[in-house]
Amino acid sequence: MLEDKDFFKSCDVPGPTKEAIRxxxxYKSEVTSDDKVVDCGCGTGGITCEFAQRxxxxxxxxxNPEAIExxxxxxDKFGLGDNVTLINDNGSNALKDIDDIDIAIVGGSGRELENILDIVHDKLNSKGRILITAILVDTKVEAINKLKDLGYNPKIMEVNISNGRVLDRGILMISENPIAIISAKKR
Structure with missing residues (x-):
């Protein structure tokens, strides 16, 4: 696993998704070396870098062009990218030209989650997997309802990673990146 501290970051671009979440x-994706993965809303590329290795x-x-940059x-920093294509566009437009997806990860959807999931559903192969990361309660509900409408049996996991900092009078636990991970497999 790549360490959070090693990533380039920007105040204007979300990420990277925390190491424990990645x-x-x-694990949930069951990624193999044969898989074609789409990372929709890649931000600073934490998820992209991890999947590029596998x-x-x-x-x-x-x-966001800065996110792609x-x-x-x-x-480049991690010596990855030979198997990565970067697309500066919204998910709905970019996904139309991508076929036979094994794994679709949807983070940022720009208020187009339902449309993106419709397209992903059509583009997933017969054993395809969808993973959605969501912070907003509304996004979690929207994702679950849309996946159910598409015939999936979605699962949701609420994850709250806390890291400790040792103080002179005790240990302070600081929550980082509270997020829901919604997963579904094509049936």
């Missing part, structure tokens, strides 16, 4: 996403192909999408810098 580990759970890798999947056959990764396609990362973000509407920082993701590219992180890929």
């Amino acid at each position: 580990a759970i996403l890798l 999947a056959h192909e990764v396609i990362s999408i973000d509407t 920082i993701t590219n810098k992180n890929l």
Whole structure:
């Protein structure tokens, strides 16, 4: 696993997704070296970098040109990227040209989550997996309802990672990146 502290970051671009969350996403995705992965809303590229080490192909999408730039810098820093395509566009547009997806990870959706999930559903292969990371309660509900409408049996996991800091009078636990991970497999 790549360490959080090693990533290039920006105040204007979310991420990277915390290391413990990335580990759970890798586990839940069941990624293999044959998989084609789409990272929709890649931010600074934390998820992209982890999957680039394990999947056959990764396609990362973000509407923010600075996100694409920082993701590219992180890929270079870690010696990754030979199997990564970066697309500066919104998810709905970019996904239309991508077929036979094994794993779709949706982080940022720019208020287009339902449309993105419709397209992903059509583009997933028969054993495809969807992972959605959500912070807002509304996004969690929207994702679950849409996946159910599409015939999936979604699972949701609320994750709250806390790291400790030793003080002179005790240990202070600080919550980082509270997030829900919603997962579903094509049936």
